[in-house]
Amino acid sequence: MGNASKKIFSVLHYVANKVQRPAVVLLYHRVTTLQQDPQELSVTPANFNAQMGHLASDYNVLDADRFLYHVKNKKAFPERSVFVTFDDGYADNYHEALPLLTRHEVPALFYITTSKINTSYELWWDDLERVLLTDGNLPPTLTINIDGQTWQYATGTLTAIRETYYALQQVLRFCKPAVIESAMAQLYEWSGKTATGRPSHRLMTWEELRAMGNTDYAAIGCHTHRHPAVGMLSYEEQYTEIGMSKEILEGVLSAPQVHFSYPFGGRKFLGTKRYYNADSIKVCKALGLQLVCANYHGQVHSWSNPFALPRILVRDWPLDEFRSHMQQFFKY
Ligand SMILES: [Zn+2]
Structure with missing residues (x-):
């Protein structure tokens, strides 16, 4: 996005926030310390701890049911509403993020890519x-x-x-x-390497996933079976990819799944809808999913499309930087 369009975008958001209080959906992937992180998707436990402490004291963190209720019924959000989400299903979500969420009593929704769960293979x-x-x-x-x-x-x-x-x-x-x-x-x-992955990059086991789903601070959602950019697939292929992750999770967790997030999730790439498209939304509706997150910058209001909600990707920001980003999203 160019500077000029960024400015127009932020003015539009400012106006929308004036009309109605926004909610912000945060997107995390990993909470751990890595030797290298070329995609910058991991937040260190120390920074995550500080970020969750800040949310607990200064914001109104909604759990998955509460967030779904507002989006589905097009109800305005309470003041300073935040919804915390994680994509992919890494084991550190259970071992490192969940204890910190529990400590700060911050609920989160974890979207799971099912194909590598319970294996020694990496995404x-x-x-x-x-x-x-x-x-x-x-x-x-x-x-x-x-x-x-x-x-x-x-x-x-x-x-x-x-x-x-x-x-x-x-x-x-x-x-x-x-x-x-x-x-x-x-x-x-x-x-000359094998397919066996590193323990530091494994996804959860079924036991970890079940244990996670049984705690007070974690809800589970789907994130496709093999993590393709679904906009590149036919309607049938999308139905299979998304439907398979839903079916597997429902079997393992013995609970209906209504949450989904698009892999990658950007709105457009070089002007084309490669990450998700109109078929993706049709597939989600046909599968009975009720709340679907994408991954583009923006705030959620009662008029937002529940099948492509914007999310804010959180980087490994120290507390000061996190605090100032949060203030920006809630400007009105
Ligand atoms: Zn993902």
């Missing part, structure tokens, strides 16, 4: 990082076939490897799951 972007960025001992070039097209990348220097990592990240995020799986298989072969 593909972590796997890509593991293969390329955790050990410099790689062949000097990489030739890889992605969806019938052959690509060549330099991998002879650390800078080249890093560039290759970011380039492949961009290409693979818009590929179908089978194409990503084939690309990863070629990368294992090329690097």
